[in-house]
Amino acid sequence: MAANIHDVFMLFGDSITEGAWAPGVNGFGQRLSHAYVRKLDVLNRGFSGYNTEWALPVFEQCIAKSDNKYAPKIRVLAIWFGANDSCIKPSPQHVPLEKYISNLKQMVNMIKSPESPRYSPETRIILITPPPINTIVWKADLESRDPPAELDRFFDVTKSYAEAVKDIAREEGVAVVDIWTALWEAAGKEENGLTKVLGDGLHLNEAGYASSSHMEHVGQILYDELIKTIAKDYPEVHYDNIASVFPGWKDIDWENPAKSLYVFKGE
């Protein structure tokens, strides 16, 4: 059995979260795992294709009840949906904007409301807006499939879902990373320019996620925005402000190592 030695940084989202450790893209999940090593476990709770309607029951199961004293604390929780909710009808992934808003609020309140059985006042919540969609590239991708599919996402629709996330963050008093705007600006505010940051028109490539050897100028967008937001809104959970659980090897008492190495008493 794995003992609970680290608190948790949980990334809850769709495929753009699920793929955030993929080889070759230096995704934001991988970057966070490295930055928080020996401090927090970064848990991938990404579910490809999911919208907030399907994610809500999953979220409930990913969060332990407050009276469970054995479960690790969630110090940071990033919630990132909308890329699928903003599909247009008749896509089964479509969730109407009002419902999307109320689903996200339900997630936030499952953590923030003192009446919730999953109330966790020490959890710092960060909402992430859906990224913009490059309909030109995404349409070509869908049309090349077998059988070919119709365009299922519109630029302005996704934008309205992103705007809604910023409103929710303001209303609920939680932090927000507006990756929609950050990527849009990196694209020079032109849909064609989004090829720089979105591989297939929908999913972030290495430049969108993090650093990229051949696109240094665009690089690190999401990871940098997230770390900037933590530094500004929740400095207490910035990796620089969380101590390693076990000592560095030069801080071990070499004459009597056990003395400095038994960090957990009792259990």
Next chain:
Amino acid sequence: MAANIHDVFMLFGDSITEGAWAPGVNGFGQRLSHAYVRKLDVLNRGFSGYNTEWALPVFEQCIAKSDNKYAPKIRVLAIWFGANDSCIKPSPQHVPLEKYISNLKQMVNMIKSPESPRYSPETRIILITPPPINTIVWKADLESRDPPAELDRFFDVTKSYAEAVKDIAREEGVAVVDIWTALWEAAGKEENGLTKVLGDGLHLNEAGYASSSHMEHVGQILYDELIKTIAKDYPEVHYDNIASVFPGWKDIDWENPAKSLYVFKGE
């Protein structure tokens, strides 16, 4: 609180484990996180500079007792030490070969012995041999430091620690990944050739860890060896043989999503 929804793949080791999610190297930790996504949480329990003597009390704290029914099961446990134990005197990291062997056996038996309070018969253990050392490059690295340091590792000494790990695996009946030999063969069995797989002479670079865009022929060594070993010795924990905890989005009952999405009953 983070609910215990996934079993665990634990990587317990020194700096070569701690750095296995670093940007740009496609390390084996990152690769495993991606391969086991939605199946197992891959936990980084790497401790830079640690030898088995210091790691032993830490290991004890990382493993929950068998009667803790709230802790996640460890399905796979990789144990990888020796790069520091094999330092030569007067390095404080030096652990004599016999002590190194008994420390590793103690770790294995903490899991495998029915008398141990941390007995876990379902945990599949994989020992990894220390990598070879390129003393030419490592010596230059140490001499360039301020203050300069003396060479603290010898090629043949590290080799004898690697040999010992293979003996322990045979005696204890657990799997082994002989990365010493795999890297040595990739180096054309020449110490100078190790520059292809060890960045600073001690730590694996991208080719040693996993795939590399500019060294495709060497690429993926450790990750591939590990996955090969799992397929051969413990196929039941190969990622292809473990089901995702939550359904794929196309398998959700869209008319009645809650029905297919409540995977955990009760709690």
